[in-house]
Amino acid sequence: MMRLFKFFAAALMVAAVGSAQAADFKPAVVYDMGGKFDKSFNEGVWNGVQKFTEETGIEVMEFEVTNPSQRSQAMQRMVQRGATVLLGVGFAQADAINEVAGANPDVKFSIIDVSWLDQPNLRQYAFREHEGSYLVGVAAAKKSESGTVGFVGGMDIPLIRKFACGYVQGAKSVSGDVEVLQNMTGTTPAAWNDPVKGAELTVSQIDRGADVIYQAAGGTGLGVIRAAADSGKLAIGVDSNQNHLAPGSVLTSMLKRVDVAAYETFMDAYKGSFATGVRSLGIAEGGIDWAVDEHNAALVEGGVKAAVEAAKADILSGKVKVHNYEDDSNCPM
Amino acid sequence: MSTPPLPRWAEIGLVPVINLTLALLVSGAVIAMLGEDPIKALGVMLKGAFVYPGSLGYTLYYATNFIFTGLAVTVAYQVMLFNIGGEGQAYIGGLGAGLVGLALGGVLPGVVVIPLAIVGAALFGAAWALIPAYLQAYRGSHIVITTIMFNFIGAGLMVSLLGGPMMRAGQMSPESEVMDASTHLLSMQELLALIGIEIAGSPLNLSFPLALLACVFVWYLIWRSKLGYRMRAIGHSEPAAAYAGIRIPHMIILTMAISGGLAGMMSVNEILGVHHKIVMNFTAGYGFTGIAVALMGRNHPVGIVMASLLFGAIYQGGAELDFEFQSITREMVLVIQGLIILFSGALVYMINRPLARLLAAVLPARVEGEGGRS
Numbered sequence: 001m002m003r004l005f006k007f008f009a010a011a012l013m014v015a016a017v018g019s020a021q022a023a024d025f026k027p028a029v030v031y032d033m034g035g036k037f038d039k040s041f042n043e044g045v046w047n048g049v050q051k052f053t054e055e056t057g058i059e060v061m062e063f064e065v066t067n068p069s070q071r072s073q074a075m076q077r078m079v080q081r082g083a084t085v086l087l088g089v090g091f092a093q094a095d096a097i098n099e100v101a102g103a104n105p106d107v108k109f110s111i112i113d114v115s116w117l118d119q120p121n122l123r124q125y126a127f128r129e130h131e132g133s134y135l136v137g138v139a140a141a142k143k144s145e146s147g148t149v150g151f152v153g154g155m156d157i158p159l160i161r162k163f164a165c166g167y168v169q170g171a172k173s174v175s176g177d178v179e180v181l182q183n184m185t186g187t188t189p190a191a192w193n194d195p196v197k198g199a200e201l202t203v204s205q206i207d208r209g210a211d212v213i214y215q216a217a218g219g220t221g222l223g224v225i226r227a228a229a230d231s232g233k234l235a236i237g238v239d240s241n242q243n244h245l246a247p248g249s250v251l252t253s254m255l256k257r258v259d260v261a262a263y264e265t266f267m268d269a270y271k272g273s274f275a276t277g278v279r280s281l282g283i284a285e286g287g288i289d290w291a292v293d294e295h296n297a298a299l300v301e302g303g304v305k306a307a308v309e310a311a312k313a314d315i316l317s318g319k320v321k322v323h324n325y326e327d328d329s330n331c332p333m
Numbered sequence: 334m335s336t337p338p339l340p341r342w343a344e345i346g347l348v349p350v351i352n353l354t355l356a357l358l359v360s361g362a363v364i365a366m367l368g369e370d371p372i373k374a375l376g377v378m379l380k381g382a383f384v385y386p387g388s389l390g391y392t393l394y395y396a397t398n399f400i401f402t403g404l405a406v407t408v409a410y411q412v413m414l415f416n417i418g419g420e421g422q423a424y425i426g427g428l429g430a431g432l433v434g435l436a437l438g439g440v441l442p443g444v445v446v447i448p449l450a451i452v453g454a455a456l457f458g459a460a461w462a463l464i465p466a467y468l469q470a471y472r473g474s475h476i477v478i479t480t481i482m483f484n485f486i487g488a489g490l491m492v493s494l495l496g497g498p499m500m501r502a503g504q505m506s507p508e509s510e511v512m513d514a515s516t517h518l519l520s521m522q523e524l525l526a527l528i529g530i531e532i533a534g535s536p537l538n539l540s541f542p543l544a545l546l547a548c549v550f551v552w553y554l555i556w557r558s559k560l561g562y563r564m565r566a567i568g569h570s571e572p573a574a575a576y577a578g579i580r581i582p583h584m585i586i587l588t589m590a591i592s593g594g595l596a597g598m599m600s601v602n603e604i605l606g607v608h609h610k611i612v613m614n615f616t617a618g619y620g621f622t623g624i625a626v627a628l629m630g631r632n633h634p635v636g637i638v639m640a641s642l643l644f645g646a647i648y649q650g651g652a653e654l655d656f657e658f659q660s661i662t663r664e665m666v667l668v669i670q671g672l673i674i675l676f677s678g679a680l681v682y683m684i685n686r687p688l689a690r691l692l693a694a695v696l697p698a699r700v701e702g703e704g705g706r707s
Contacts, residue, residue: 035663063655064663067617069536069607070652073391076534077656091506092613116504157496157507157613187489189614326505 027052027266028061028083030074032090034192035064040218040239041258045089045112047240048262056270072096079104085269087262088112091159097122108274110265112258113159115278123275125261128282129159130166131315132254133214134322135283135290136236137170138311139252140212141178142304143234148179150210152201152224154217155191156184158326163216163238163254165331166322170311172333173320180333181205185220195223202227202235212236212251225250234299243295251299252308253291260287283315337693339685349629349677351684353643356676360669367660374654374661381653382646388653390521390535395619396638396645397537397602400544402623403630403637404551405596409476410632411555411564412588413571418465418480419596420620421487422458426597428491429457430604431509431611438513446516451543451601458597459590461487466589470582476589484620495613509611518606538606547595548634554591564588596620628678647673 029049036046042064049060061083063074071093078086079100088097088111101109101119108121115126140149151167153160164182171178183201185191198220202213206228213228214236215221221238222245228235229249237243237253244250261281268274281287290308292300300308314320325331339348361371382392402419409416416422433453437446465479496507521537555561563584566574575581603615626644630636651666 061656062659063652066652066663066666068612068615069394069603069617073536073652074656081656091504094504094506095508113505156492158500158505187492188485329500 024084025058025270026061026082026084027058027087027269028078028081028085029063029087029262030071030078030089030093031062031064032071032092033065033189034218036062038192038218039222039242041256042089044240044256044258045087045262048259048264049266051259051263052266052270055267058270060266068092072099075100079107083107085110085266085274087265088114089258108269108276110261112261115280119276121276123265124278125258125287126278126280127256127258127287128280128322128324129254129256129288130162130169130322130324131282132256132288132290133163133166133216134170134173134315134320135308135311136214136252136254137167137172137180138174139170139290139300139304139308140167140214140234140236141171141174142307143251143299144178144210144212146209146211147175147177148181148209148211150181150202150205150213151183152198152205152213152215152217152221153182153184154186154220155189156187158329160184160216161331162325163214165325165333167214168331168333169322173311174307179209181208181210185217192218192220194220195226198223199227203231206231206233214238214254216254237291241291241293243291243293247295248299250296251304252296255289255291257281257287257289283312337689339689340692340696343688343692344685345631348681348684348688351688352677352681353673355684356669356673359672359676363665363668364661367665369658369660374658377657378647378650378654380650381656382650385653386533387535388649390533390537391649392642392645393541394536394538394602394607394645395648396641397541397544398599398619399622399626399641399644400637401547401599401602402596402620403626403641404547404634405592405599406623406627407630407632407634407637408551408555408564408595409588409592410627411561411568412585413568414469414585414589414592415477416462416480416589416592416596417477417624418462418483418593418620419599419623420616420618421480421484422461422593422596423599423616423620424484424487424491424614425461426454426458426594427600427604427611427615428494429453429455429597430600431512434512434516434605435510438516443515443517446513447518447605450516450605451598454597454600454604455594456597458600459594461597462589462593463586466586466593469589470585488614491611492613495611499611501610507613511610512605516605517609518601520606536607538602540602540606543598543601545638547598548638551595552634560587596623625674625678629674643673644670 031042034042036042053060065071065074075096085108091113094114097109097111098117101122105121110123112125114124149171151164153164168180171180185194185197198217202224205213212234215224216238225235225246229246234251236251239256242250242253323332364371364374381388383389405419406416430450430453433450465476465483468474468479469476499509500507501510518538522532522534525532563579567584626637626640630640647670654661655663
């Protein structure tokens with residue numbers, strides 16, 4: 001009996017310590033289906049999380065969902081486990097975070113790729129990917145010798161059509177004669193992680209004359225880069241800086257700084273300066289850019305760099321307005 | 334020396350337990366190699382599946398999906414058809430349930446709309462199985478190939494609908510409008526609250542009793558009805574069944590329609606019970622897991638319920654492992670699931686012979702009774 005009592009006393013003490021810690025700062029992140037090591041979108045977030053952990057020494061609780069019902073379950077579990085600030089990754093988590101944020105007004109929430117929710121404790125990040133896609137479209141068309149450039153998307157969803165649409169606008173702005181070949185990898189989530197099919201589509205586009213291929217396809221994009229490099233053509237990376245994946249064969253990368261969003265979310269919450277509302281990140285805010293580093297400096301020398309920087313300046317000044325596919329589910333090109 | 338027959342109680346009761354134990358031992362070894370304590374991991378998994386508030390609800394919620402898809406595989410299996418298309422049939426079934434819910438929700442009262450939506454789910458699922466069934470029955474195209482292909486066609490159809498005409502305005506996730514509140518299936522939490530019992534929130538809803546009813550239906554269909562007798566006759570010997578006057582093509586189509594309908598009803602749990610809108614990929618592989626569940630449950634409704642509970646517990650407990658240990662990722666959970674399928678599916682006969690010899694040596698010899706089973 002005494003032993004039983006001691007056991008419960010110990011358990012109570014552990015519980016008490018647990019709740020005392022819960023009053024402190026406890027960040028959490030829920031990755032989406034791609035997984036945190038997808039070399040692209042989720043991994044970008046993970047990089048931001050790592051940076052935060054390195055600077056502050058605070059561990060971030062992590063979870064990777066494997067089916068749609070786990071999204072709200074994971075968020076609720078994080079809150080139950082004492083999370084004080086929770087980051088959701090991707091538009092697919094929008095409804096889940098809306099529900100959990102509404103039920104937990106004391107916890108801070110933040111989500112990437114969402115801009116249409118309304119909760120007093122929620123920060124939303126929307127990236128203007130069409131601007132960055134426009135820039136790399138300019139780069140592709142400038143660099144192309146054949147006058148044909150390619151686009152390989154992952155799953156055929158509106159978000160990816162937004163990338164494609166910005167890219168086409170950029171390419172056509174260089175010359176109306178530029179032809180843009182477009183392929184989507186598939187209609188199931190497997191399309192995000194199918195490098196073999198990505199390579200096949202790339203080879204087929206190269207056979208049809210494309211010599212620069214932009215990909216927005218998660219893990220599938222690695223196959224696109226590989227195939228382009230093997231054929232002596234150029235690929236364009238996406239989300240993270242992928243120039244180093246095949247130095248000399250990656251013309252540039254369209255940077256979507258989700259790592260900044262992740263880092264900023266946790267840092268602001270840590271410092272107590274967490275503001276809610278929608279943050280739209282584009283070229284002007286440094287959330288969207290194109291990548292130039294030692295791996296591709298020689299490729300973009302001269303004409304390409306000048307043209308892209310000019311396009312960037314035009315977008316910044318408002319002279320060029322890149323159409324967002326999501327505004328009317330339609331691409332003018 | 335010929336191996337003595339394994340007693341029936343051992344085959345049903347002992348063999349699955351030993352297989353499961355072997356799978357857990359190997360999983361434990363893998364976890365130990367990752368540098369974590371396997372005993373602690375097992376504890377976390379069990380706690381995650383049954384103990385913490387709401388966890389049992391999640392386990393039963395997953396089990397509901399597996400019961401439907403497992404039954405779908407079992408029904409087709411009676412006619413020696415391997416229905417690999419549960420995934421696509423459930424997905425299209427969700428379209429049926431969702432279309433009824435979206436069209437009639439708020440127009441007619443919920444008590445009318447919900448049964449109609451359930452029928453819609455079953456009909457759409459059945460319809461999606463009909464084309465492969467027709468091709469098998471009258472054209473000889475193998476059902477395994479066609480049902481797999483129809484999974485992809487179904488996924489393509491759904492993504493073009495959800496990303497196109499059915500997409501909810503004002504947001505960018507490919508999913509439909511939310512259905513009227515009257516069409517939502519009562520969750521167990523709400524139901525038990527009506528009679529004054531408080532339980533923690535979970536996605537468990539009225540689909541669970543519906544799944545159990547479906548088990549009774551399948552049991553009656555296969556072992557107590559004329560139709561089931563014909564199905565089993567074909568399964569035992571197609572030429573004999575044809576000689577006895579059973580119309581084989583007709584039966585193939587009917588069986589596949591029932592199988593597809595059951596798979597389609599999985600969407601009742603997801604669409605009417607949890608999401609209340611059509612979301613992309615709500616099937617999340619449950620259709621494929623149904624195959625493993627049916628195999629493990631020896632194609633019997635009781636076995637399927639038990640296998641579904643096991644898989645539900647692994648899904649839910651596995652998620653908890655991912656929370657608790659940074660080094661155990663969701664891929665590791667997949668490994669454990671794979672090991673369990675390997676030991677209780679593929680290697681199911683591995684221990685039968687040694688166990689039979691052991692039991693024969695230990696137990697006093699006795700005359701075996703009628704050991705046949707249907």
